[in-house]
Amino acid sequence: MATENKNLSTYDKTKIPNAKDLRFGIVVSEWNTEITSALAKGAFDALIDCGAKAENILKWDVPGSFELTFGSKKMITTQKVDAVIAIGSVIRGETSHFDFVCSATAQGIKDLNVAYDVPVIFCVLTDDTMQQAKDRSGGKHGNKGTEAAIVAIQMAVLGK
Numbered sequence: 001m002a003t004e005n006k007n008l009s010t011y012d013k014t015k016i017p018n019a020k021d022l023r024f025g026i027v028v029s030e031w032n033t034e035i036t037s038a039l040a041k042g043a044f045d046a047l048i049d050c051g052a053k054a055e056n057i058l059k060w061d062v063p064g065s066f067e068l069t070f071g072s073k074k075m076i077t078t079q080k081v082d083a084v085i086a087i088g089s090v091i092r093g094e095t096s097h098f099d100f101v102c103s104a105t106a107q108g109i110k111d112l113n114v115a116y117d118v119p120v121i122f123c124v125l126t127d128d129t130m131q132q133a134k135d136r137s138g139g140k141h142g143n144k145g146t147e148a149a150i151v152a153i154q155m156a157v158l159g160k
C-alpha cells in the first residue's frame with residue numbers, strides 16, 4: 001500500500017503496549033533539518049503519548065543519513081536502550097549520490113538489526129522532492145516519525 005493510501009500518524013493506543021518502563025534512543029540526521037526535526041518531534045510526542053518518560057528518551061544528532069548507522073551502533077553499544085529510532089531525510093539531487101546514500105543507510109540499519117539484539121527502526125524518508133518529504137513529516141500523509149515510534153514500542157517488547 002502506498003503511503004498516499006495510509007496516514008502515517010494513525011494508531012490505536014489501546015493496541016499499543018505501555019512504554020512507561022522502556023528506554024529509547026533517537027538518532028537524527030541534520031541534513032534537511034526542517035524535515036528531520038519534524039520527524040523527531042512526531043516520534044517523541046508519540047512515545048510520550050504511549051507512556052514513555054521524557055527522561056528515558058535519549059536523542060543524538062549526526063551529520064547525515066549515512067552516519068545514522070554508526071550513530072545507532074554507538075547508541076546501542078554504549079547506552080541502555082530498548083529500541084533506537086534512526087531518523088533521516090534524503091532528497092534526490094542531480095546525481096546518483098541519492099541512490100548510494102539511501103542504499104547504504106538502509107543496508108547499514110538492516111545490518112544492525114541482524115548484529116545486535118536492540119531493534120533499530122528505519123525512519124528515513126527517501127524522496128524525489130522536498131514537498132514529498134514535507135507531506136510525510138507532518139503534512140497530508142501524516143508523520144513517519146509517529147509511525148516509527150509505534151513500531152519501536154512494538155519491537156521493544158517483542159518476545160518478552
Ligand SMILES: Nc1c(NC[C@H](O)[C@H](O)[C@H](O)CO)[nH]c(=O)[nH]c1=O
Pocket residue numbers: 029031032063064065066067088089090091092101
Ligand atoms: N544529500 C543528502 C545527504 N548527504 C550526506 C550523507 O548522508 C553523508 O553525510 C555524507 O555523504 C558524508 O558521509 N544526507 C542526507 O541525510 N540527506 C540528503 O539529502
Ligand SMILES: CC(=O)[C@@H](O)COP(=O)(O)O
Pocket residue numbers: 090091092093094095096097098099101
Ligand atoms: C542525496 C544527496 O546526496 C543529494 O542531495 C546530493 O545532491 P547532488 O546529487 O545534486 O550532488
